[in-house]
Amino acid sequence: MALTPQNNEAFLREVDDELRRDQLTSYWERYGRWTIAAIVVALAAFAGVLYWQHRQTEAAGVEGEQLQAAYDTLGAGQADKADTMLKPIAASPRPGYRALAQMTQADILLGKQQIKPAAAMFARIAADTSLAQPFRDLALIRQTSAEFDTxxxxxxxxxxxxxxxxxxxxxxxxxxxxxxxxxxxxxxxxxxxxxxxxxxxxxxxxxxxxxxxxxxxxxxxxxxxxxxxxxxxxxxxxxxxxxxxxxxxx
Known part of the structure; x- marks a missing residue:
């Protein structure tokens, strides 16, 4: 018996749906484990980024407190002790804290009338391309001020x-x-x-x-x-x- 147009359309739709289910099942059997693994890896990477950002924020907070403590010590007239406190911050991977610590160390040298090493330190800061331009400009000005008469x-x-x-x-x-x-x-x-x-x-x-x-x-x-x-x-x-x-x- 021939199918009417309505029945023919329904039959084709049913065949199409069955084909889609077969394709989905075939895909999942072939790639399902890899898909799950990719999702797990992506979630782990995202969690790692969040943890790294958290650790960076914590470390920055600690360095900020250390820098303030060094400033307080310097303000109390203990320049040598302050310089010792500044050394680990001056080697920090965080450019802003590193620049502030190094410039303070150079200022301590100026206070001791050690002009050449102070100017050399300012020059290194000015040449550090990892620093923001305002830090480098200020360091160049301080270097030039220290060396101006020569x-x-x-x-x-x-x-x-x-x-x-x-x-x-x-x-x-x-x-x-x-x-x-x-x-x-x-x-x-x-x-x-x-x-x-x-x-x-x-x-x-x-x-x-x-x-x-x-x-x-x-x-x-x-x-x-x-x-x-x-x-x-x-x-x-x-x-x-x-x-x-x-x-x-x-």
Missing amino acids: LKPQVVIERLRPIAVPTNAYFGSAGEMLAIAYLDSGRKDLAGQLFSQLAQNDAVPDTIRQRAVQMAGTMGIDATPNDAAKVRIVSPASAAGAQSKEAPAQ
């Missing part, structure tokens, strides 16, 4: 020109040293322009801004912060007296 002006200019820009967080410290290097190299126009920018920038520390106003005044430039709209030229005789070179604070 460096040729052009060396200071080449080091600090990329950093001494208004958008950089360290514009004040880097800009002051760069301006003095411009003066020492005979580029009075560039020095005056930079001192004026320092004086007008609200983000620059007040002490640096005050020195910038004085230094600009010796070159006949009125760079007082109240006159931000423009820079007036005044006679050198009426400008505030200041030395032509003022070593930056370390």
